[in-house]
Amino acid sequence: MKLDWQTYDHARHYDELVTPAGRARPGATSLLAHLKNLGGDEVLRRKKLAEQAIKAMGITFTVYSDGSNIDREWPFDIIPRIIRAKEWERTAAGLKQRLTALNMFIDDLYNEQKVLKDGVVPRHVIMESGNFREQCVGMRPAHGVWAHICGSDLVRDADGRIYVLEDNLRVPSGVSYMLENRRITKRVFPELLEANDIVPNGDYPAQLFDTLASLSPRPKDDPEIALLTPGIYNSAYFEHAFLAQHMGAELVEGGDLVVGDDDCVYMRNIEGLSRVDVIYRRIDDMFLDPEAFRKDSMLGVKGLTRAWRKGKVALANAPGTGVADDKVVCAYVPELIKYYLGEDAIIPNVPTYLCFVDKQREYVLKNLDKLVVKPANESGGYGIMIGPVATKAMRAEFAERIKASPRDYVAQPVVAISTAPTILGREIVPCHVDLRPFSLQGAKHFVTAGGLTRVAMRRGSLVVNSSQGGGSKDTWIVN
Amino acid sequence: MLSRVAERMYWLGRYVERAENTARLLAVNANLLLDMPSEVGVLWQSLVEILSVGTDFAELHEDATERNVMRFLVASEKNAGSLVSSLSFARENARTVREIVPSEAWEVINDLYWSAKERHGEALTRKGRLQYLDSIVMQCHQLAGIMGNTMSHREPYHFVRSGCLLERADMTSRILDVGCTYVLRVGERLAPYENILWTNVLLSLSAYQMYRQSVRERINPRDVVAFLLQDTAFPHAIAYCLEEYGECVQRLPRHDAPLAEVKRVQKHVAAADPDRLVEAGLHEYIDAFQTSLGRCDTAMRKTWFGTNGG
Numbered sequence: 129m130k131l132d133w134q135t136y137d138h139a140r141h142y143d144e145l146v147t148p149a150g151r152a153r154p155g156a157t158s159l160l161a162h163l164k165n166l167g168g169d170e171v172l173r174r175k176k177l178a179e180q181a182i183k184a185m186g187i188t189f190t191v192y193s194d195g196s197n198i199d200r201e202w203p204f205d206i207i208p209r210i211i212r213a214k215e216w217e218r219t220a221a222g223l224k225q226r227l228t229a230l231n232m233f234i235d236d237l238y239n240e241q242k243v244l245k246d247g248v249v250p251r252h253v254i255m256e257s258g259n260f261r262e263q264c265v266g267m268r269p270a271h272g273v274w275a276h277i278c279g280s281d282l283v284r285d286a287d288g289r290i291y292v293l294e295d296n297l298r299v300p301s302g303v304s305y306m307l308e309n310r311r312i313t314k315r316v317f318p319e320l321l322e323a324n325d326i327v328p329n330g331d332y333p334a335q336l337f338d339t340l341a342s343l344s345p346r347p348k349d350d351p352e353i354a355l356l357t358p359g360i361y362n363s364a365y366f367e368h369a370f371l372a373q374h375m376g377a378e379l380v381e382g383g384d385l386v387v388g389d390d391d392c393v394y395m396r397n398i399e400g401l402s403r404v405d406v407i408y409r410r411i412d413d414m415f416l417d418p419e420a421f422r423k424d425s426m427l428g429v430k431g432l433t434r435a436w437r438k439g440k441v442a443l444a445n446a447p448g449t450g451v452a453d454d455k456v457v458c459a460y461v462p463e464l465i466k467y468y469l470g471e472d473a474i475i476p477n478v479p480t481y482l483c484f485v486d487k488q489r490e491y492v493l494k495n496l497d498k499l500v501v502k503p504a505n506e507s508g509g510y511g512i513m514i515g516p517v518a519t520k521a522m523r524a525e526f527a528e529r530i531k532a533s534p535r536d537y538v539a540q541p542v543v544a545i546s547t548a549p550t551i552l553g554r555e556i557v558p559c560h561v562d563l564r565p566f567s568l569q570g571a572k573h574f575v576t577a578g579g580l581t582r583v584a585m586r587r588g589s590l591v592v593n594s595s596q597g598g599g600s601k602d603t604w605i606v607n
Numbered sequence: 608m609l610s611r612v613a614e615r616m617y618w619l620g621r622y623v624e625r626a627e628n629t630a631r632l633l634a635v636n637a638n639l640l641l642d643m644p645s646e647v648g649v650l651w652q653s654l655v656e657i658l659s660v661g662t663d664f665a666e667l668h669e670d671a672t673e674r675n676v677m678r679f680l681v682a683s684e685k686n687a688g689s690l691v692s693s694l695s696f697a698r699e700n701a702r703t704v705r706e707i708v709p710s711e712a713w714e715v716i717n718d719l720y721w722s723a724k725e726r727h728g729e730a731l732t733r734k735g736r737l738q739y740l741d742s743i744v745m746q747c748h749q750l751a752g753i754m755g756n757t758m759s760h761r762e763p764y765h766f767v768r769s770g771c772l773l774e775r776a777d778m779t780s781r782i783l784d785v786g787c788t789y790v791l792r793v794g795e796r797l798a799p800y801e802n803i804l805w806t807n808v809l810l811s812l813s814a815y816q817m818y819r820q821s822v823r824e825r826i827n828p829r830d831v832v833a834f835l836l837q838d839t840a841f842p843h844a845i846a847y848c849l850e851e852y853g854e855c856v857q858r859l860p861r862h863d864a865p866l867a868e869v870k871r872v873q874k875h876v877a878a879a880d881p882d883r884l885v886e887a888g889l890h891e892y893i894d895a896f897q898t899s900l901g902r903c904d905t906a907m908r909k910t911w912f913g914t915n916g917g
Binding site: 183184185186199359360365366369370372373377378379380381383384395396397398399400 | 608609610611612613699702703704705706707710713714717718721762859860861911913
């Protein structure tokens with residue numbers, strides 16, 4: 129395998145590690161020099177080592193195929209992605225700012241609705257969103273916080289700036305892989321971790337525990353915390369078990385819990401029943417409680433919403449947070465930050481055109497060949513249209529759809545997502561990467577050092593999803 | 608501790624123990640093959656019977672040839688009791704309680720499963736067989752060591768261990784049963800080989816050396832039965848398993864019903880007369896014994912697992 133950064137071909141995109149002139153970006157100098165010194169064969173040997181470690185540690189994700197569930201080894205690229213600490217500090221401050229504003233927004237929506245009365249966000253945007261939950265109106269969770277765990281998807285455009293693509297406020301996953309990636313890198317490149325000044329990221333489970341504990345309805349020292357999983361066939365089951373293990377929390381399934389006549393939640397134990405204070409739920413709203421949401425849910429716990437409303441148990445994230453991760457709402461975040469905090473957004477959004485606004489729709493319809501059109505709500509069921517590669521017929525079809533239900537669509541310019549050197553077969557290829565950091569909010573705030581870098585492990589592909597050939601990289605924040 | 612987790616720990620213990628005993632049983636039979644006169648060979652069919660998988664086997668194969676039986680018992684996915692299946696169930700159970708099982712133990716279980724599955728071809732050749740089976744037995748020991756030395760000896764550990772001990776008592780009884788059947792079947796014609804057969808029964812339970820140290824006489828059926836049924840110091844002897852199992856149960860909350868059940872079985876075992884058993888054949892006695900082990904399992908389900916099915 130050749131390791132020549134001069135001939136590394138990334139001309140068309142911003143590369144995270146290599147400048148257009150083929151030199152190392154600041155922070156990546158020692159990494160690139162070290163890889164070159166090791167030579168291609170040795171780097172491939174290390175790659176093999178990583179694969180063996182992943183298999184031995186049983187780091188897996190679940191995929192569905194032919195009606196059966198298989199857990200597959202986690203695809204990992206050994207070349208880390210590097211971000212300088214200075215840039216990260218600013219990004220982390222921006223994430224904290226976003227989550228603070230989003231939580232004030234959700235709390236406002238389910239209570240006074242000042243933001244709607246003041247006309248910052250049009251009322252119909254919220255009421256037509258499929259994710260506004262009547263069951264939550266009038267509720268005041270601890271610290272006024274609804275979304276305690278947030279995973280935001282960040283991308284870097286050709287201009288070198290980081291933008292927010294979307295916020296995941298429901299049940300974001302991936303953090304366990306971020307932690308495992310570092311563990312593997314420690315096995316594969318111990319000498320590099322020693323030589324570089326990399327901010328550790330292993331603190332997350334402890335921070336998550338503190339965040340959850342701060343929500344307990346019973347102010348005592350050791351609250352009983354449980355992680356509610358849909359079970360072993362869920363694609364993120366590995367992560368559920370991982371987090372429960374690292375927090376020392378109970379990993380429970382719906383059938384393990386029961387809501388008593390006193391509206392408290394209990395676990396079925398070998399000793400009998402014992403009370404639960406905080407539930408980190410990894411089940412969607414709709415499946416959480418057959419009494420309040422979908423009646424046919426086999427995964428949830430009957431009466432859970434009732435217990436939550438009575439303040440007998442804390443749910444993280446609270447039901448109803450999905451109202452704020454609609455793609456239309458996302459476009460308003462900079463204004464929400466201004467409205468609630470009186471500040472300018474630190475991290476910009478990828479520009480988003482709202483099709484229900486007449487002027488913006490006109491622009492979208494005129495420029496369909498240059499834009500990406502997305503359904504506002506994932507449950508909308510329609511796919512994404514990437515204008516520059518779509519057929520004429522497809523563009524015409526989307527134009528009709530947009531005219532028919534403008535609220536359901538947003539459009540964004542095509543982002544020239546950055547790349548990072550990645551080993552494909554026996555070659556080093558620039559592959560597209562995004563970044564998912566995780567932010568926490570309870571009594572205090574926390575943002576991970578870096579996050580999960582996802583990489584599209586096919587030449588030219590933009591799909592970073594692990595079920596579709598995506599992989600991940602360790603992410604280094606270096607001083 | 609969650610009832611569901613308790614149940615999965617229990618089954619984790621059972622499946623690993625089952626895999627270990629199956630591997631040892633196959634290894635010993637493969638050795639026996641080399642000792643027996645060729646006109647007798649090894650009764651491969653009886654292996655299938657020991658493990659109570661005769662019906663499933665008959666559906667797939669007409670003849671109980673060495674290769675058919677080995678393939679079926681080591682790797683067949685159609686056989687829920689095959690080595691690879693047992694390890695796959697053990698791994699699934701461990702995976703559902705991954706937050707409880709120490710990471711080192713999980714890594715061994717994971718590796719056990721993968722190596723048993725990927726290398727199963729070795730078990731089909733006479734050359735590779737022993738090495739393959741021995742390495743499984745050794746890894747099972749490693750796992751028991753890790754669990755015993757890195758897990759706190761609290762409820763989760765007691766559930767693993769109780770699963771392991773019940774399964775072991777069950778396997779020992781099966782091997783004893785088949786040992787006797789073997790001897791009866793080969794009859795007087797092979798009287799010279801009886802000693803070898805009983806030696807193999809002991810070997811398949813790793814009992815040979817300990818038996819030798821405890822029984823100073825020439826190997827004979829009566830003493831082998833007495834040792835494997837009633838010795839309270841040898842870890843694969845039934846009386847030992849029951850006593851230890853009782854200890855585990857006693858450390859768990861609300862243990863009255865399961866404890867009463869095991870006391871009953873212990874009494875039954877202590878009262879057995881080895882001379883008479885050898886004379887009359889063990890089969891009926893073992894059948895009754897296995898039913899009573901089944902009652903221990905049921906008592907656990909009712910008391911702690913809150914389930915009625917397996």
